[in-house]
Amino acid sequence: MGDFGTLLPLAVGYIVINGLNPAGFLVMMGLANIITGILYRLPMPIEPMKVLAVMAIAQQWSPSMIYASGFAMGVIWVFFALTNLIGWIAKITPRSVIWGIQVALGLLLAYEAFKLLSSGWILGIIAVGLVLALRDNRYAPAAIVLMVLGVGISLVNGTFQQVSPPAFNLPPLTGFHFKEIWQTLLLAGFAQIPLTVTNATIATAALIKTYWPDKPVSERKLSLNQGLMNLIAPFFGGMPMCHGAGGLAGQHFFGARTGGANIMEGVIEISLGLFLAASVVGLFSVFPSAIIGAMMLLVGLKLTGVARNIRLNKDLIPLTTTVIISILINMAVGFLAGLVVYHLTRSIVRRRGQCACQQPQRLAYKS
Numbered sequence: 001m002g003d004f005g006t007l008l009p010l011a012v013g014y015i016v017i018n019g020l021n022p023a024g025f026l027v028m029m030g031l032a033n034i035i036t037g038i039l040y041r042l043p044m045p046i047e048p049m050k051v052l053a054v055m056a057i058a059q060q061w062s063p064s065m066i067y068a069s070g071f072a073m074g075v076i077w078v079f080f081a082l083t084n085l086i087g088w089i090a091k092i093t094p095r096s097v098i099w100g101i102q103v104a105l106g107l108l109l110a111y112e113a114f115k116l117l118s119s120g121w122i123l124g125i126i127a128v129g130l131v132l133a134l135r136d137n138r139y140a141p142a143a144i145v146l147m148v149l150g151v152g153i154s155l156v157n158g159t160f161q162q163v164s165p166p167a168f169n170l171p172p173l174t175g176f177h178f179k180e181i182w183q184t185l186l187l188a189g190f191a192q193i194p195l196t197v198t199n200a201t202i203a204t205a206a207l208i209k210t211y212w213p214d215k216p217v218s219e220r221k222l223s224l225n226q227g228l229m230n231l232i233a234p235f236f237g238g239m240p241m242c243h244g245a246g247g248l249a250g251q252h253f254f255g256a257r258t259g260g261a262n263i264m265e266g267v268i269e270i271s272l273g274l275f276l277a278a279s280v281v282g283l284f285s286v287f288p289s290a291i292i293g294a295m296m297l298l299v300g301l302k303l304t305g306v307a308r309n310i311r312l313n314k315d316l317i318p319l320t321t322t323v324i325i326s327i328l329i330n331m332a333v334g335f336l337a338g339l340v341v342y343h344l345t346r347s348i349v350r351r352r353g354q355c356a357c358q359q360p361q362r363l364a365y366k367s
Contacts, residue, residue: 009112009289010057011048013056013057014048014056017057019062020239021063021172021277022172022278022280023169023236023274024171024238025273026272027236027273027274028238028239029046030268030269031271032229032233032238032241033046033262033263033265033266034270036268037259037260037262041259041343042215043262044243044262046244046247047244047246047247048240049196049240049241051193052066052240053239053240053255055188063237065180065184067176068177068183069181070190070230070233070240071181071184072181072236073196073227073240074226074231074232075227076189076238077223077226078223078224080223080227086197086220086222089197089219090202092197093202094339094342095315096322097318097335097339099307099310100322100338101245101336102203102207102245102246103319104323104326104334105303106302106304107300107304107323108300110296112293113294113295114293114297115293116296117294118282118293119293121290123176123288124290124291127149127291127295128294128298131144139352141254143295145296146291148289149290154286154287157286163279163286164278164279164282167277169273169277171237173238174234174237192240194332194335194336195330195331196226196242197335198331198335199244199246200242200245201219202219203246204243204248205218211252229241245303248301250295250299275293289294301358317341318341321334322334322337
């Protein structure tokens, strides 16, 4: 549940605003979690593609447009994996730019968290305190305690009257028009690609090496996995899904260490989708947003912690450029700007070094 801080707000938007079928949404996400947990044996996050999700919710896309955008991402990521284009992008991307993306994501999460916390500062402060007190507790994990607290508050407030009774529902068969593939690529898909390259693929692979150095996962494998699940999910009501450094940091922060976390989360999601799909919309709408904000805030702060690894003489300028441009414009432009600045400064330093080496030779020749 450590990744629920970023999942819940977007899930609410997809279901409540865009009208995605909760059964398909939850069951497909649950299956993706279980399969990923078994394959990787790591708490690999499954989460919405954020650019697509935000644009779809803001512009109130139809469900078929969301399914079309997911299928387009599936094709692109399978292509990246089969051609190993993702590997080439990974090779030319320095750690400073990856860290810049992580720091920018952390700051953006913290900003969104403060907006959620503003709905109830006292509750938010209590939630933050619980996280700090219980983050290493194996018998009362902070994320689960916060979820129970949120449900309890909803019961006390009497808002559970909005929740429908249990009923069995199967995921629907869904589809889309092929013209919607290009339409959604223009609206948000092309902007999503660099973010998925950096945050969901390169940064996630780097974070896995940091947390589990004995269990590295290649960028190519992550790309293929993201492609395959997005080729299947749109036909059964699933949203566009990816991995993510933010989600991985959240899982790790709240104590997840193995693929068992994914399997448990997947079982919960499938159970909710099959038996409580009609109840989910009401359940999400009554959950205290201040608690979600507390979870998001601490995950965001954890992501910004990678900045302590920077080398001032090599990493500071590309990292700062990536962070500033990502926040002011978007992650895609920030990534490209950081990449250009890194290779430009590296080229300048190399030329200066060559000039310094050649100068003594010229003097010796003249003498």
